Amino acid sequence: xxxxxxxxxxxPVPFWPAARGAAAHGLHRPGGDTAALAAADFGSKAxxxxxxxxxxxxxxxxxxxxxxxxxxxxxxxxxxRLLADGVAYLERVTGRGFGDRRRPLLVSVRSGAEKSMxxxxxxxxxxxxxxxxxxxxxxxxxxxxxxxxxxxxFIEGHCEVVAGLPRGPFEEVLRTLxxxxxxxxxxxxxxxxxxxxxxxxxxLAADRFDxxxxxxxxxxxxxxxxxxFRSWDAPKAREYRRLNHLEGLxxxxxxxxxxxxxxxxVRSGSGVAxxxxxxxxxxxxxxxxxxxxxxxxxxxxxxQPVGLARLDAALPQVARELAEGVAALEAAYRDVQDVEFTxxxxxxxxxxxxxxxxxxxxxxxxxxxxxxxGVRTPAEGRALLEGVDLxxxxxxxxxxxxxxxxxxxxxxxxxxxxxxxxxxDAARRLAGAGDxxxxxxxxxxxxxxxxxxxxxxxLTTVGGRTAHAAVxxxxxxxxxxxxxxxxxxxxxxxxxxxxxxxxxxxxxxxLDGEAGAVFLGRREITVERPQEQLAIIAGWPxxx
Numbered sequence: 264x265x266x267x268x269x270x271x272x273x274x275p276v277p278f279w280p281a282a283r284g285a286a287a288h289g290l291h292r293p294g295g296d297t298a299a300l301a302a303a304d305f306g307s308k309a310x311x312x313x314x315x316x317x318x319x320x321x322x323x324x325x326x327x328x329x330x331x332x333x334x335x336x337x338x339x340x341x342x343x344r345l346l347a348d349g350v351a352y353l354e355r356v357t358g359r360g361f362g363d364r365r366r367p368l369l370v371s372v373r374s375g376a377e378k379s380m381x382x383x384x385x386x387x388x389x390x391x392x393x394x395x396x397x398x399x400x401x402x403x404x405x406x407x408x409x410x411x412x413x414x415x416x417f418i419e420g421h422c423e424v425v426a427g428l429p430r431g432p433f434e435e436v437l438r439t440l441x442x443x444x445x446x447x448x449x450x451x452x453x454x455x456x457x458x459x460x461x462x463x464x465x466x467l468a469a470d471r472f473d474x475x476x477x478x479x480x481x482x483x484x485x486x487x488x489x490x491x492f493r494s495w496d497a498p499k500a501r502e503y504r505r506l507n508h509l510e511g512l513x514x515x516x517x518x519x520x521x522x523x524x525x526x527x528x529v530r531s532g533s534g535v536a537x538x539x540x541x542x543x544x545x546x547x548x549x550x551x552x553x554x555x556x557x558x559x560x561x562x563x564x565x566x567q568p569v570g571l572a573r574l575d576a577a578l579p580q581v582a583r584e585l586a587e588g589v590a591a592l593e594a595a596y597r598d599v600q601d602v603e604f605t606x607x608x609x610x611x612x613x614x615x616x617x618x619x620x621x622x623x624x625x626x627x628x629x630x631x632x633x634x635x636x637g638v639r640t641p642a643e644g645r646a647l648l649e650g651v652d653l654x655x656x657x658x659x660x661x662x663x664x665x666x667x668x669x670x671x672x673x674x675x676x677x678x679x680x681x682x683x684x685x686x687x688d689a690a691r692r693l694a695g696a697g698d699x700x701x702x703x704x705x706x707x708x709x710x711x712x713x714x715x716x717x718x719x720x721x722l723t724t725v726g727g728r729t730a731h732a733a734v735x736x737x738x739x740x741x742x743x744x745x746x747x748x749x750x751x752x753x754x755x756x757x758x759x760x761x762x763x764x765x766x767x768x769x770x771x772x773x774l775d776g777e778a779g780a781v782f783l784g785r786r787e788i789t790v791e792r793p794q795e796q797l798a799i800i801a802g803w804p805x806x807x
Contacts, residue, residue: 307377362480367400374491376509379618383503404527412449503712530578532605533552533605538600542776544629548586550570558614568728659678678775679699683766700717702720705723718741742776
């Protein structure tokens with residue numbers, strides 16, 4: 264059901280101006296309404312963006328289309344009017360023009376349901392990029408590489424998300440160009456090479472898939488909004504809602520936000536930070552980031568991120584601002600937060616916050632610690648543990664000693680032995696035979712939610728602790744090791760190389776998700792119960 268406001272007055276809800284001042288406090292809606300956004304009507308993402316701004320954090324300006332529009336209560340003419348009004352608002356507060364040749368405005372188009380669904384719904388970045396705005400962005404920033412990089416990123420995003428084209432052929436074009444340029448990755452491509460890459464993508468889309476990428480910015484925006492609304496009914500989104508008992512949600516909102524550029528240079532980057540370790544519950548900020556990258560590079564798990572120490576070494580003031588902002592968010596929400604951020608030329612922007620997905624072990628420690636710190640009452644601590652099977656909570660370890668055949672980055676704690684599966688079909692077959700399964704992949708996209716749900720553990724060649732797939736693995740309580748550089752997979756032969764060892768699909772493998780260690784064969788597991796923490800919960804007074 265939609266609210267009266269969102270049904271009868273479904274105007275785009277604009278957020279804060281970019282410049283702060285007496286007139287910039289709170290949320291500016293038509294008519295001067297400064298009330299907080301309701302997540303049921305406008306999605307959790309938009310509601311938390313409003314809250315972050317109200318806390319004084321630096322948030323790019325945005326507007327949001329309500330969940331009611333996802334539920335079928337939209338017409339082409341009505342949505343077009345909402346987008347025109349919203350874009351006019353962003354142009355006014357940023358001083359830039361959508362499609363402008365000299366001061367172009369680019370936007371991101373992001374999903375946001377009432378409840379967080381990490382990686383299950385779609386995002387399109389750099390909307391508004393075309394041959395004219397490429398030149399305009401160069402004039403505005405003096406950075407040709409940024410301009411051409413944003414153009415090729417928009418084309419990638421449009422082809423994959425809006426047109427639904429497969430990633431593989433575009434990745435092959437990139438690999439061919441990298442080889443010709445003797446470059447190790449896209450980060451090493453100069454502006455001319457990125458310009459050629461964009462043209463190669465356009466030719467591929469047209470010649471092989473009969474797909475034309477629009478150049479008109481408003482057409483791009485309308486297409487992106489439609490694609491985000493459509494993603495609500497994608498198979499992975501439906502499966503996630505089924506697994507997490509979220510079938511009652513009405514749909515996703517769409518937030519359109521002015522772009523900030525983590526790919527603007529060496530003093531720029533994007534990342535994800537947790538206010539406490541979501542795998543163990545240990546206190547202290549827990550973060551991954553990539554320099555010269557946009558947010559999708561981090562959360563997709565396709566690139567190997569770096570930790571907070573690298574940010575502190577390169578941009579110590581930004582690292583301090585990030586730690587202070589994340590701490591302020593945990594204090595405001597009185598719970599562990601999962602925060603997405605971007606740094607543009609040394610300036611920090613906060614793009615999202617949500618309650619962190621956590622392992623059962625971490626959930627227990629976090630609840631106990633928050634009550635001990637006086638942040639939560641015992642009754643609220645018990646509420647944080649709703650849905651957690653305390654009888655199954657424990658710290659597992661392998662019995663005896665063995666030599667690890669490979670190591671990676673620990674992303675979700677736990678020890679597990681299982682048979683190797685390279686995709687969801689193999690996981691389904693092996694699990695159906697009664698054996699535990701370890702999903703082994705070059706990277707794990709959220710499209711693999713069915714495989715994640717069937718697996719007892721996850722092992723990947725690349726990716727970081729904060730990628731969406733690692734977040735989902737923690738939520739599901741799966742042991743997870745990512746960024747295992749010694750892992751090389753040959754899907755054609757259904758075999759893999761782990762260091763000096765060869766393994767095949769169906770072979771037994773063991774993971775230590777806390778140490779990031781990988782072992783050959785099957786191992787015995789001992790589980791230690793957190794008796795002290797369980798005793799604390801048992802001692803909480805009833806009803807307190």
